[in-house]
Amino acid sequence: MLLCHVTPAIVLRTWPFGESDKIVSFLTESHGKLTGIAKGAKRSRKRFVNSLEPFSLVNLRFQDRAHSNLAFIVAADLAFGFKHLLTSLEKISFAAYLVEITDGLIGEREENRLVFRHLKDGLTHLDEQSTSLTFLTSFELKLLKLAGYQPLLDSCRRCGRERWDQCQTRWHFSPRDGGILCEFCSRLRKEIFSLSTATLEILTNLQQEKSLPPSDVSPPTGVLKEIRSVVVRFIEFHMEREIKSAVFLRQFSLA
Ligand SMILES: [Zn+2]
Structure with a gap:
């Protein structure tokens, strides 16, 4: 039985994979940047209710898979949606920028809780304040x-x-x-x-x-x-x- 890990995470990017799956890249609190496969996420929105949108803060449950760099995403429950952030094109472009540079400067599976908190603080600031x-x-x-x-x-x-x-x-x-x-x-x-x-x-x-x-x-x-x-x-x-x-x-x- 594979161990199931649980961690707060921020969705960095998603892209479609095959007929019905999605590949999702997260910045997690305890496992650094992590990329996984969300089976059925493209076809059925029930299992991942609005939780795989960029900038979402989720409680991620995942398992590592043998012979693969892609984790298996068991669940991603929405913890916080940054609602105001998505109401303005300006805020969205700022948020996309914060996410892209964080993604670019952090390697896969390099645990860095301070970077996770920094991105979370940055997105929270954009959600609540002006840019x-x-x-x-x-x-x-x-x-x-x-x-x-x-x-x-x-x-x-x-x-x-x-x-x-x-x-x-x-x-x-x-x-x-x-x-x-x-x-x-x-x-x-x-x-x-x-x-x-x-x-x-x-x-x-x-x-x-x-x-x-x-x-x-x-x-x-x-x-x-x-x-x-x-x-x-x-x-x-x-x-x-x-x-x-x-x-x-x-x-x-x-x-
Ligand atoms: Zn000099």
Whole structure:
């Protein structure tokens, strides 16, 4: 008899499989990202009543199957539906973006309860509050930290020159180096993003903020856009692909 696991989970993606089944990808609280097969989910909605829609928070019951990476989904009972989130196209596009970058930065079966809680908090915020660039940026920065990719901003990643060195007025972010480079070292890299000292300061402050969105940091929109172009590229670098939902999101967040 195969062991049946139970865990809270958020539906990340679903796609049809064969005549009547669905493949579903979840972010679970206790088993990391998990992909499974929901038998009969396409044909009969009774067994999975509205619980396999994207962004749903469910109580998932699953079994691992021998010789397969796909788990068998026994049941997924809806725990919370984020009702307001689905009422606006803007909120849906923000939520799709949060889900896509979380999906892209987390590996299968890597348990990370903090990332689960972070995505749940992010979706809850979108459900209850209005959207903002500050929220989005702080979500991205915290996710990078929790997934183990926090950008390093204290000193040049190649030569170690300290950021507080007064001779240095411009710094450059290098996705490949995972942090900043000084003027000299930046010439050795093809892909760099110039950052003014003021922008770098705000990026550092946002990164240190614990609440989501930050309570006492509200940077100017121009600075946020500059920071986000760096952060989005950095996330894509680690995902090793483009963020599809970013294009759609741009209509709302960068207008
Ligand atoms: Zn350097």
